[in-house]
Amino acid sequence: MTAAAEIAALYQKDKNAEVLERLPAALMEAFATLHACEDEDEREVLVGVLCGLFYAAHAVTYQTGYEDLSVVVEDRIQWAARQSADPVARGFGDWVRTTSLMRMAAYDAGLRLLGDALTTVDPGSGQDTRRLRMTGSLHLRSAILAARARRPDIATDHVDEARHVATQVDTDTDNN
Structure with a gap:
């Protein structure tokens, strides 16, 4: 989907107004395409x-102060991620969900959610870069939640785990 790539580029350039103009049509097209798709490999791409x-x-909704709308979007992200067999997509959905949990000071709920996500995404002893990156992100978000819950030992453990994961990822990438 060319529109999705263009929207991603606009988002990276911080052009929120243009992103908001283009999102409704792109979302409708993506939904329609996903619902009509019967090929599993293609469905995975469309879910992504x-x-x-x-x-x-x-x-964009969060940055522009529409926090209530961003919570609704979190639901949609988690729904979309659950349509995938990809553990990284599912982990991403859970990672995003914790944004509103942090705002609501539901730190323990966020830690439980990310604990489950870490189990699901676990790269094991393999070098699956996507899983490693998501695992590192989940540990960092868990560290924030633990720190806000005033659980410094748990926060430190997650920072240490994220550091360990970082040593296994061979290159610095942004959104790749």
Whole structure:
């Protein structure tokens, strides 16, 4: 979907107004395409596109002060991620969900959610870069939640785990 790539580029350039103009049509197209798709491999790609579009919607609504709308978008991201067999997509959905949990000071709920996500995404002894990146992100978000819950030992453990994961990822990448 060319529209999704263009929206991602606009989001990276911080052009929120243009993102908001283009999102409704792109989301409708992605939904329609996903619902009509019967090929499992293609569905996985479409779920990824839909998650990316929803993430742009989440970020822009949150950044522009529409926190109530960003919570609705979190629901949609989590729904889309659950349509995937990909543990990284599911982990991403849970990671995004913790944004509103942090705002509501539901730190323990967020830690439980991310604990489950870490189990699901676990790269094991393999070098699956996507899983490693998501695992690192989940540990960092868990560290924030633990720190806000005033549980410094748990926060430190998650920072240490994120550091360990970082040593296994061979390159610095942004959104790749």
